[in-house]
Amino acid sequence: MTVRKRASSETTAAAAAQQPKSQETTTATSATTTDPPIAPPKSGTILKLSLLLIIPYAYLILFHYRVDADLKRSILINAGLSLAGFFVTRTMIPVASSYVIRRSLFGYDINKKGTPQGSVKVPESLGIVVGIVFLVLAILFQYFNFTSDSNWLVEYNAALASICFMTLLGFVDDVLDIPWRVKLILPSFAALPLLMAYAGHTTIIIPKPLIPYVGLEVLDLGWIYKLYMGLLAVFCTNSINIHAGLNGLEVGQTVVIASAILIHNAMQIGASTDPEYKQAHAFSIYLVQPLLATSLALLSYNWYPSSVFVGDTYTYFAGMTMAVVGILGHFSETLLIFFIPQVLNFLLSLPQLSGYVKCPRHRLPRFDPQTGLLTGTNDGTVVNLFLRQFGRMSEKSLCILLLVFQAIGCCFCFVLRWFLAGWYK
Numbered sequence: 001m002t003v004r005k006r007a008s009s010e011t012t013a014a015a016a017a018q019q020p021k022s023q024e025t026t027t028a029t030s031a032t033t034t035d036p037p038i039a040p041p042k043s044g045t046i047l048k049l050s051l052l053l054i055i056p057y058a059y060l061i062l063f064h065y066r067v068d069a070d071l072k073r074s075i076l077i078n079a080g081l082s083l084a085g086f087f088v089t090r091t092m093i094p095v096a097s098s099y100v101i102r103r104s105l106f107g108y109d110i111n112k113k114g115t116p117q118g119s120v121k122v123p124e125s126l127g128i129v130v131g132i133v134f135l136v137l138a139i140l141f142q143y144f145n146f147t148s149d150s151n152w153l154v155e156y157n158a159a160l161a162s163i164c165f166m167t168l169l170g171f172v173d174d175v176l177d178i179p180w181r182v183k184l185i186l187p188s189f190a191a192l193p194l195l196m197a198y199a200g201h202t203t204i205i206i207p208k209p210l211i212p213y214v215g216l217e218v219l220d221l222g223w224i225y226k227l228y229m230g231l232l233a234v235f236c237t238n239s240i241n242i243h244a245g246l247n248g249l250e251v252g253q254t255v256v257i258a259s260a261i262l263i264h265n266a267m268q269i270g271a272s273t274d275p276e277y278k279q280a281h282a283f284s285i286y287l288v289q290p291l292l293a294t295s296l297a298l299l300s301y302n303w304y305p306s307s308v309f310v311g312d313t314y315t316y317f318a319g320m321t322m323a324v325v326g327i328l329g330h331f332s333e334t335l336l337i338f339f340i341p342q343v344l345n346f347l348l349s350l351p352q353l354s355g356y357v358k359c360p361r362h363r364l365p366r367f368d369p370q371t372g373l374l375t376g377t378n379d380g381t382v383v384n385l386f387l388r389q390f391g392r393m394s395e396k397s398l399c400i401l402l403l404v405f406q407a408i409g410c411c412f413c414f415v416l417r418w419f420l421a422g423w424y425k
């Protein structure tokens, strides 16, 4: 069986047209012999980015706050495992790339169409490496958690089942190219293991200014809470997937949000004396540290110019992981503020997603091969909005600008929480 999704899809038709006819029908075996190995990882860029993202979190958890010795030990062991995961992922991506190319799972870089780089086969779905390494680390880590109680294991493993199911469905999507409407609901199936196993509270704390109107301080939502959890999973996965299409953007937004989640968890653990509350944020750390480490390894290959594409395998995996940590850590409101660019992108996308306005297969900017610059189109995405607002720019500059916007959104969330503390909840 030879998977031909990328080669034959409408998305790559123009790029594929530049290929000789025989290349379109290349067999699995000849792909191996003709395709050169992928470019080496951009280690310098990733090292600088990692330091920028990790230092504030490391400072908070190691020096600023007094964290219980057992908890700190578990976090450090998890960090060590994550570091190992970074190197394993970095080593495995070139290996997996040769396998996916061999099965014709590749794409053409649309934002380079018309240049020699635009006709290079870029291996797809390398998120599968991240997903597998992440799951192995998360499963192994259970052995080293010294703060465990009997309850957390059930939810932790249900969360892993949801992440695993989502990764599988993402990979299925990459291979089969599932239609859009079906794609949108896939995460609701993947969220089922967590929703069914969830035995935590289903209450929400009513914001203080609303208590006089509602007449309650705490409201038990029952099954509606579970519905909300499911919708959160659907939103997080799809919103990452549709804020995409630039080299480094899918993974870049994930590493920025993941770093913000870690800082938020550290602050909550540091400020609280309630062991259950601390535990909830610690679980979030145990899943986000490996997510960040393995994603950074993927980013080293996916950064501009991308030598691999992440695929829907990665976007769904990353979105689901962040959704489950938000759910189990009980900070879904904060998570949604970290997702400000994704919320904006979703709102801009609504007319096209709902079918009210025609939605092409790719809603990407227009690339000019002469200047190497991107121009915004009328498709409703933040990528196009930025190009229309700030003028034409290169793919790399646009990606950096969007990641800075993501980081500003996360900082805004911290400022907002600081201002609202005590008044809102």
Ligand code: UD1
Binding pocket: 006, 011, 012, 106, 107, 108, 109, 110, 111, 124, 241, 242, 243, 244, 245, 246, 247, 248, 306, 309, 311, 312, 349, 361, 362, 363, 364
């Ligand atoms: C979503 C978006 C689509 C966007 C695509 C890009 C919606 C409704 N869908 O679709 O508009 O074009 O993501 O990922 O908003 N690609 C690049 N450069 C990159 C990353 C991807 O050219 O940096 C291209 C490659 O041809 C790659 C393909 O996008 O093969 C992957 O697209 P896929 O993830 O399958 O698209 P969707 O998630 O369906």
Ligand code: MG
Binding pocket: 241, 242, 244, 311, 312, 315
């Ligand atoms: Mg995608």
